[in-house]
Amino acid sequence: MKDHQFILVDYLVKHFSGTLSQTDLQSLQKIFEDDPTLRDQWEQSISRGVKSSDAQFWSNLDLDRARTKILNYEPTRAAIRSVGNGRLRNLKIYVGLAASLLLIIGAALFLHKTQQDKQIVADQVYHYKNDVLPGGQKATLTLSNGKIVELSQEQATLQEQHGEQLRITDGQLHYKPNSAQAELATLKNTLTVPASGFYRMVLPDGTKVWVNSASELSYPLAFGKSVRKVELRGEAYFEVAHEKNRPFIVTTAHGDIKVLGTAFNLRAYNSASSNVTLINGSIQLTNTNKTTKQVVPGQKVEFNGNDMRVTRANIEKEIAWQQGYFYFEHDQIQDIMEQLSRWYDIQVIYQGPITKKTFGGSISRSVSLAEALELIKRGAGVEFAIDKKTVTVKNKNK
Template sequence: MQNESFEWAQLISGYLLNKLSEEDEIRFMDLVANDPEKKAILDYYKHTAPAQERLNYINSLDIETAWQKTTQRHNKKQKKTKWPNLIKYVAALVVLTCSVALWFMLNRNDQGIVADHVYHYKNDVLPGNNKAQLILSDGRKVTLDANKISLIEKNGTKLVGSSGELVYTNINENDKHEDLYNTLIVPRAGIYNLQLPDGTRVWLNAMSELRFPLKFSDNERRIELRGEGYFEVAKDAEHPFKIALNGSEIEVLGTTFNTSCYGNIAKTTLIEGSVKIKNSQKNGFLKPGQQGIVQSSGLEISRGDIDKATAWRKGYFYFSNDAIQPVLEEIARWYDLKITYKTKMPSIHIGGSISRKVKLSEVLQMLKDVSNLSFEIDGRNLTVN
């Protein structure tokens, strides 16, 4: 990791001093284009005052004179050096390399924290991305990210993970093993999707967890969900698909819907098909476009907002007459923030839409425009004033 940091530091130093070869410059620009953190570091050194001061200082140094004094001290007969430009470059490279490498390594533990030179926050925060942890039936833990994985479970089920998706395939259809479960955990600032052995596709939002068998039973397909998931359930009339969700149960045969449960309220919005919702007090059926809300008072069915319910899966935030505090909580899950309120939240409701792929500062700017609140960012701490 340290070698990588210094190699990158040498590249950016050479680029800023216009000393890269054509080959290295192509490689450097490719790295910047494919890594938001590296782009943020480059932007910092190109556009922020402290970095510019550092570069100006390097360019103002009379390194040739200093070098002559040093060599004369060791050898009075030493001739005047003929490599002033090389010396200046090497000295500048040392200063910049150490500076960039130190910045890079200190921030390596949290790659999502970057510099902000637009809205003047202490720092900015990158959006979430594809990441999750898979707990296998034998307790092993597998980190899922952009890298490809391929595993065979005890019962012969094949798992292939790549580019934010995990696909399960039953190799041995005769092997039951309903008692073997996997758990997919998506952390804050994460998102991931998987295809279950029956062909059902599930997208999991940040702070979500899905527990499921490696092979479904003969009479039903049952899973457990915490957090939020978007489902495209494979049709199978003989095997209803059931989701256990914080004291309630959703039953479908083949349909598309979004369901979430952060806290004590479970919301299910039906896009197409049919859904049956059950809890200890009441059962009800949803029609496309309807939303079912389960809480301590029971089950309430009303008209839903499909655009709002599915926005996260399509890659954007969508607020429609929402109270400001739940909005901030949703943003905090996606950017992995700890929120501190220094003022009483105004009883206002806001509307608006913005991409989930932008930095935190851009989302906060939208909120400032519609709420008159102000914000401070310090690492992953967000203060609301």
């Protein structure tokens, strides 16, 4: 039991740092077969989740030091006398030791996050409790072996399987074009952009992608001969390289977008529906109910598994984030705060009845949260309070 508990913690850290191998997974399966209760502990631990931006923390965590300290722990005689059965006593002690180790890891992670949160700054202009700095260019890349790499804006080269090299130049991730290695089509990478982040990349076929905050894009190291397929959760702007005989397909939770060569914005967060706006070219939209729609430039289509709703798009509004600003047009406060929450990585609380008044205007994404809120409250009829990364919204005179 003791060994299994500590091994479970080791594997938990490997899971979060992206270094859990196939051999590790096989060992875990054997542990779960020996003691099924540990499977529940494992699933509960990983279900809590961890931001990909913490991957470096998990990689650098000194488990040996924590484990040595716990193993040197000796229970008091009173504690031993309180349990009559020796086996039960040892079981409880060892479970407690492993729980203590998990507690140490949790505390260390909490302190790490607190110390690393440099977005929270003093507000010296608008008299809020504090201010929050805007997001910036940041992301992590999950390689085909599960390893998670922090992506910076500095020039760098990353090594993948089969000798494939990925380059970061001019703040963009680049893949080697037209790779002839067929096995690369079976290897997948995932670009994860956290809240308060964005990132730019060039896929193996030359397609350019801008990925917005709180989004994830998965794709192969090289596309197959007949189709180019990626998967999006979140929002991205695509400029697809034209290939007449090899369509480009973006898969989302609500349906697929099929194109040959075009530019479009796709928003597919985990909400009730997704939407796509076509800038130029032509796309075919198929939702999960197999309903198909041919979209023409200037159209915006909101879709879910059952329905599609076509409207004329305000192109400037739909791609404003990619150009570096927010654009609001008859938007209610909930829609506005949803965008701000992703860019500033904040939580939003509504106090009292929510106004139905709408707001219009544009705001640079480079301003601080306090400045953005001051601009919004002038026309939206609301007041704001900032407490660390929690924003409270309430009607004026309430």
